[in-house]
Amino acid sequence: MVAMLEVTDVSAAACCAPLVREPLGAVDAERLARTIKALADPTRLRLLSIVAASEGQEACVCDLIEPVGLSQPTVSHHLKVLTESGFLTRSKRGTWAYYKLAPASLDEIARTLLAG
């Protein structure tokens, strides 16, 4: 008989009890609100969607400035917020920084909010 191991992602389980299943405690609510706040900005949503639609879900910061029509420091600030919140990962290659979508972070939020 083969023992079956169920792999449980404890961190995901702790953070991702759906919002509608049980009352959220104060600490969990603070953490979730902070993460959601990183998405609650039109420029950050556009940057995320441009990166996500790029080849390999990765884009150079140099290709993100023109589409959103903002200054490079402003775009870099928004990319920093998205990276610190776990929605993007950043890597430097040569002169430029490249940002890659971390789809698991979006999925985690989506699963948390799913009510149906």
Place this chain on the structure above:
Amino acid sequence: MVAMLEVTDVSAAACCAPLVREPLGAVDAERLARTIKALADPTRLRLLSIVAASEGQEACVCDLIEPVGLSQPTVSHHLKVLTESGFLTRSKRGTWAYYKLAPASLDEIARTLLAG
């Protein structure tokens, strides 16, 4: 032969192209950010989850004040934001206002963010 009608929710289709499928336009990004912002607050997340965990996913405002430990006007303000954003519906019965979860609104946001 029976004609089959496929019911399509055009408004949902317009607002809910997943974030990661194609670059988000400025207008869609503004609207989505505004809706997400309503969720980006710990008290509002707690209120939503308390309502959602209540019988019939409905709760009297009188039962929502104590659990979050804030004044009645503050709680009412947060409930108003959630109602105006479509996450709750409000009905008055006798002296009290009752708030009911509108799960479709949460699901819509969740589907929009789903990346996987």
